[in-house]
Amino acid sequence: MDIAAHNHVTVTGMITDQRPGTVSLV
Secondary structure (H helix, E strand, O other): OOHHHHOOEOOOOOEOOOOOOOOOOO
16 A cells, blocks of 8 residues: 555655655654
8 A cells, every 4th residue: 555645654654744755764
């Protein structure tokens, strides 16, 4: 399942900003 398709999340699984394709290594 593409989690990024539902909501932009980081690699840690935390939701980032409402910007599409936003991935943070935090």
